[in-house]
Amino acid sequence: MQSANILLQPGVMPRLLQGLWVTIWLAAVSVALSVPVGLVTGWLMTLRNPVIRVIMRIYLDFIRIMPQLALLFIAFYGLARAWDWNLDATGACVFVFVLWGGAELGDLVRGALESIPAIQYESSYMLGLSNWQTFTHVILPQAVRRLLPASVNLATRIVKTTSLATLLGVVEVIKVGQQIIDAHRFDYPAGTLWVYGVIFAMYFVVCWPLSMAARYLEKRWANE
């Protein structure tokens, strides 16, 4: 238990928190950019055009079937060579998380839009609402209720997936933890346990409220 003192060394906790901030920032940017991409993707998925349908199907299936780490490798190593597009590690991570988050969110948007019965559209038109009014006042409020709980869950998954960024060399919370462990290799050899323990707890503290929020929303809107 002596080794727990590693956490009290000057700079250790502040640095871990800074690392956590990088993780949160990375996840927040990815989620924020995934929303517009997901909305457009979802709308494209509802179109009847066969070419667009096939393209969207392949996009979604490819993103879903490849491990996220493999996607990160493809973006980080492949894109740089293919188009001389020199993405740094953070850029490659955001790029992949947005492609992935956008595809997943797009599928949720598609599901939410398609779950609205045709009679809702017909009734709105009959009442004299325009296309745009129907969408913003009738369809969207209902779609959001079906969409939001699953989207919050997706955000949790994105936060967890940002942990892979460390394997490309992004200095986020895990990498900071490794640096701290290496710096204290000799004075606190057993510090590994505590540093990884704290990182474990940090992820939980970030993700758990999100999961709870998703569950709360799901319950609240389930019976309406």
Added chain:
Amino acid sequence: MLDWAFVSRYAPFFVTGAEMTLFISVFGIALAILTGLVCAAIETARIPVLRQIVRVYIEVSRNTPLLVQLYFLYFGLPKLGFVWSAEMCAIIGLGFLGGSYMSEAMRAGLEAVPQIQRENAYMLGLSSRQTMLHVVIPQAISTSIPGVVANVIFLIKESSVVSAIALADVMYMAKDLIGMYYTTYEALFLLIVTYLIILLPISIIGTWLERRFDYAKR
């Protein structure tokens, strides 16, 4: 564009890598299913204390990334005297992560069986064990299978992370080739193809099962 001679020379590397991926996945998924069964049983039977422990486990396992779980198992726990091989850590990690997902899928299946089914079974004179075995579980299995298969695919994908604790799986081979020969395209091509060969059949079987059981319900 691709150097096919290189691809065919190093394809065996990826077969070895795929063997490691499958080895870790098969045992990890078996452990996950076992854990899931126990947890789902405890939650359905509403056993006090154990039930709270299961709840905590599920929340912790679902809300932390596999990579951190693996680092904790592989680098952290040895300091407490639990020294496991990398393979063992990977299997336990995958089982720890997957157990909660499997449990949720199975519990959803059990809860989807309407109460009236149980009541009718009791009314017909079946004991609670017979009701469970012959009425509830068969129906629960067909409802939870799509979720379980989805989790199987998810866990095989997640197993790509074990390359971080120096296990020579598919990911590791790709990284190795890029690092050694700068053959980015060939390595990434082999990486994609290997994962497609592993995951596509399971994904197709999953879709088929889902349709089949959907039909059975109608």
